[in-house]
Amino acid sequence: MNKSFNSHLLIYLSLLTFASLQSCMFGGSRGDQGELVGVPDRESFEQTIPYGMTFVPSGTFHMGQADEDITSSKINLNKQITIGGFFMDDTEITNNEYRQFINNLLDASDTSSDWTEADIMATLYPDTTVWEKDFTYHMGDPMVRYYYMHPAFDDYPVVGVNWLAAKEFCEWRTSYLNAYRESEGQFPMPNFRLPSEAEWEYASRGGLDMAKYPWGGPYVRNGKGCSLANFKPGRGNYYDDGFQYTAPTASYFANGYGLYDMSGNVSEWCEDAFHPASYPVVWDLNPTYFDEMEERKVTRGGSWKDISFYIETGTRSYEYRDTARSYIGFRCAMTHLGRSSGFEF
Known part of the structure; x- marks a missing residue:
């Protein structure tokens, strides 16, 4: 075999290798015929409704007071904003x-958890003493003893939980949901989180723009005289x-x-x-006011101890993030991924 033949063979093999590499580089061997078709074999994702949640569709509404500003606070003047679709717990988080x-x-505290039992009991466990501390000369002892631990209160909203503990929840x-999904080979769901103030108000109105209460309004009783929420109907009247x-x-x-209970029960x-x-x-699209230096955090909805003004959809209030109360609880939200116009059930 002469040198000329070897030289031509080497050139031929080099060209063949280059053509093969070129084919791989530009996708010809993958069946895309050189077209921009995206990365193949991507796993699909279908977002399902998390257990205990309901879907709140995207929309535009007028955030702010829906009736007279009787306190003349001028802290909730109307502003038209747009909210993206999200999921929200249909009730407040319960004791159980x-x-x-x-x-x-607690089960994980001895092994892989970052939390020790002492940390959990000191910072995350509901402060049951709030039933005594929140009110002067009040016989709160039965609630201190039974409200969180007794099964009679399992379906009641948890209280005595501050903003920091709600965030940890x-x-x-x-992590709890996505650990299971990972074990099943599924894509993770978006994070659970506290709802923004704007999301909360938008959701509370139930699709009724400028509604004074979640049921529309303007009254807090129905035609039969029954209360439409758990609040304080009058001086000294809680029942x-x-x-x-x-x-x-x-x-x-x-x-x-x-x-449920977007007005009253617990803030x-x-x-x-x-x-x-x-x-x-704040911006007029999915507004959220972040300030890490501000220890006051927004509370919404009013509670069992509040008069009707505080259970209006547009009334704002606050508490310090490290303070737990017998009248403040929470519920979770989750961002909806995908089409913003609605959700396919």
């Missing part, structure tokens, strides 16, 4: 649901709505989005820091 969180952390719930303290979740009718933590002038500052 929160107990699952605590028990799971959301993180745990995310006309059927419950002297909190009520079991979903004891009253749901709003148009299938959400609810939101993600936002509280500032009287935050409305003009």
Whole structure:
């Protein structure tokens, strides 16, 4: 075999190798015929409704007061904004649901958990003493003893949980769900989180723009004289709505989005820091007011101890993030991924 033949063979093999590499580089061997078709074999994702949640569709509404500003606070003037679709717990987190969180952390505290038993009991366990500390000269001892631990209160909203603990609950719930999904070879779901103040107000109105209450309004009783929420109907009168303290979740009718107790029962933590002038500052698309230096966090919805003004959809309030109360609880939200116009059930 002469040198000329070897030289030509080497050139031929080089060209063949280059053509093969070129084919791989430009996708010819993958059947895309050189066209831009995206990365093949991507796993599909279908977002399902998490257990205990309901879907709140995208929309535009007027955030702010829906009636007279009787306190002349001028901290919730109307502003038209747009909200993306999301999921929200249809009730407040209950004692028994929160107990699952605590028990799971306690079970893991001796092994892989970052939380020790002492940490859990000091920072995450509901502060049952709030039933005595929140009110002067009040016989709160029975509630201190039984409200969180006794099965009679399993379906009542958890209280005595501060904003920081509510955030930890959301993180745990995310990890708990996605650990299972990973074990099943599924894509993770978006994080559970506290709803923004704007999301909360939008959801509370149930699709009724400028609604004073989740059921529309303007009254807090129906035609038969029955209260439509758990609140304080009058001075010294806590029982006309059927419950002297909190009520079991979903004891009253749901709003148009299938959400219960958006007015009354317990106030609810939101993600936002509280500032009287935050409305003009935040954007008009999915607004959220973040300020890590601000220890006041927004609460919404009013509670069993509040008069009707505080259970209006547009009324703002706050509490310090490290403070637990007998009248503040929370519920979780989750961002919906995909089409913004609606959700395919």
